[in-house]
Amino acid sequence: MILPSPRAVYRGLRKMLRFLARPARRAGSRGGPVIQTYRGYGSRDEVFLMGRVFRQPGLGLKLGEGPLDDLVNIARRTARWGIRDARVAVTVGDARASVTTDRDGYFSVQLPIEEPLPDGAFWQQARLELLPASEKSDAPSGERSVAATAEIYIPPREVDLAVVSDIDDTVIYTGVASKLTMMYQLFIAKARHRTAFPGVSAFYRALFHGESGERRRPMLYVSRGPWSIYDVLVEFFRLNHIPHGPVLFLREWGVTLQRPLPIRAKDHKAMLIERMLSLYQQLPFVLIGDSGQHDPEVYADLVARYPGRIHTIYIRHVHQGEDRDQAIQALADRVAQSGCQMILAKDSLEMAQHAFQNGLIAERGLQEVRADCRRRSEQ
Numbered sequence: 001m002i003l004p005s006p007r008a009v010y011r012g013l014r015k016m017l018r019f020l021a022r023p024a025r026r027a028g029s030r031g032g033p034v035i036q037t038y039r040g041y042g043s044r045d046e047v048f049l050m051g052r053v054f055r056q057p058g059l060g061l062k063l064g065e066g067p068l069d070d071l072v073n074i075a076r077r078t079a080r081w082g083i084r085d086a087r088v089a090v091t092v093g094d095a096r097a098s099v100t101t102d103r104d105g106y107f108s109v110q111l112p113i114e115e116p117l118p119d120g121a122f123w124q125q126a127r128l129e130l131l132p133a134s135e136k137s138d139a140p141s142g143e144r145s146v147a148a149t150a151e152i153y154i155p156p157r158e159v160d161l162a163v164v165s166d167i168d169d170t171v172i173y174t175g176v177a178s179k180l181t182m183m184y185q186l187f188i189a190k191a192r193h194r195t196a197f198p199g200v201s202a203f204y205r206a207l208f209h210g211e212s213g214e215r216r217r218p219m220l221y222v223s224r225g226p227w228s229i230y231d232v233l234v235e236f237f238r239l240n241h242i243p244h245g246p247v248l249f250l251r252e253w254g255v256t257l258q259r260p261l262p263i264r265a266k267d268h269k270a271m272l273i274e275r276m277l278s279l280y281q282q283l284p285f286v287l288i289g290d291s292g293q294h295d296p297e298v299y300a301d302l303v304a305r306y307p308g309r310i311h312t313i314y315i316r317h318v319h320q321g322e323d324r325d326q327a328i329q330a331l332a333d334r335v336a337q338s339g340c341q342m343i344l345a346k347d348s349l350e351m352a353q354h355a356f357q358n359g360l361i362a363e364r365g366l367q368e369v370r371a372d373c374r375r376r377s378e379q
Contacts, residue, residue: 032056033083035128037150038230041220041246042092042124043279044117047152049126050108050248052227053086053101082106087131092124092152093117098131106227117154122216126150153245155218155280161311161360162280163207164273165288166295167223167233169318171200171242197316198376199348199369201242206352206365207286208243213362218283219245220276222269224293248272270298277306284311286360288351291319291328291344300331303340310335312358313342314351349373 034056040049082105089098094115101107117124130146155162165171172195208219223233230247237244277285287302287310289295296315303310313335315328325344332342341358345351352369355361 033086033130033146034080035088035130035146035148037126037128037148038227039244039246040126040150040152041218041276041279042113042152042154044154044157045113046279047092047111047113047124047126047154048108048275048279049090049111049150049152050106051088051128051148051150052105053083053088053107053130054080054105055083056080085133087133089129089131091127119157122154122156124152124154126152153218156216159215159217159283160210161215161286162218162220162276162283163204163286163288164220164222164276165204166290167221167247168225169290169292170288170295170316171196171221172236173197195236196240196242197348199352199373201240202365202368202372203348203352203355204242206361206369207355209362209365211359211362213364218280219243221245221247222272223247270302273302277302277309285309286312286314288314288316290316291324296328296331296342300335300342303335303338307338310340312355312360313340314354315342315344317344317346347373
């Protein structure tokens with residue numbers, strides 16, 4: 001392993017500090033409530049959006065731009081805490097709804113769209129506003145107006161397919177999904193080629209554009225990680241030129257008397273995919289996962305419950321042992337009876353070759369995946 005030079009470490013640390021300080025700086029120097037939003041997704045009839053309301057300290061320090069100011073903003077970000085029972089109004093076009101945050105400050109909204117949204121704009125903008133607090137609420141009252149915006153991906157009318165991909169061990173190597181490890185790889189080690197699997201960015205771009213090059217398919221990502229790594233993953237997708245889309249996490253935030261045990265990750269993943277199947281009712285789906293956890297089992301169950309909706313399943317081979325090979329082959333034989341193909345692939349190129357042969361991607365996309373895998377093997 002070649003260690004970076006001291007100068008490279010310094011530059012990388014400065015980039016990391018600026019990155020970590022960015023959310024607090026973007027929220028403003030004054031303390032108080034802030035609405036944090038995550039990318040949403042939807043159709044011409046309905047949209048889905050998630051976010052969080054939290055309180056951030058102000059500190060009142062004006063240090064100019066530099067490492068010290070970054071450290072102060074990182075401290076402000078670390079000291080945030082969620083606001084429960086806050087009321088948030090969400091507006092998309094002419095549609096409007098209000099939601100209430102949970103005990104950790106998180107909220108989600110499923111908003112029907114009655115008036116047509118503008119054609120040609122694939123990313124629509126949602127407007128969010130913090131409403132006055134209700135009685136018996138921890139939400140802020142009598143403070144300055146708090147607002148935010150969020151991006152929501154609306155695919156074109158002629159889209160032919162939707163793609164749902166796991167992230168951990170499917171796009172990103174094991175262990176890299178931890179926040180500190182990924183930031184070291186992205187900003188200091190310059191090891192983005194060791195962070196993402198070879199060919200994965202080219203393959204996902206090919207799926208996004210389709211065989212015609214103009215499809216702009218919905219690309220939705222699920223992860224077992226917590227919301228705290230959201231910003232890092234968005235930066236990872238940007239640096240690796242992976243088509244960005246909504247990222248949905250599977251980590252439950254604590255337990256309640258009504259739910260004394262946290263929901264299992266695989267159950268939550270199935271629920272999220274079912275929501276997408278319901279939203280895009282006319283579209284077949286491609287599901288991508290890995291063999292290390294429960295993705296083959298979760299996806300096979302979805303094929304059984306939603307016949308005709310799952311076109312192809314790609315499973316990245318990351319396990320060891322013939323028993324797992326046999327178990328996945330049995331699942332592949334089972335889903336084949338419903339007309340779905342489950343492909344256990346050793347790498348992204350094998351997935352891309354199958355996708356090209358079945359008309360899911362263009363030849364140009366296949367060649368880009370092949371070139372990326374070859375380049376990575378020579379490094």
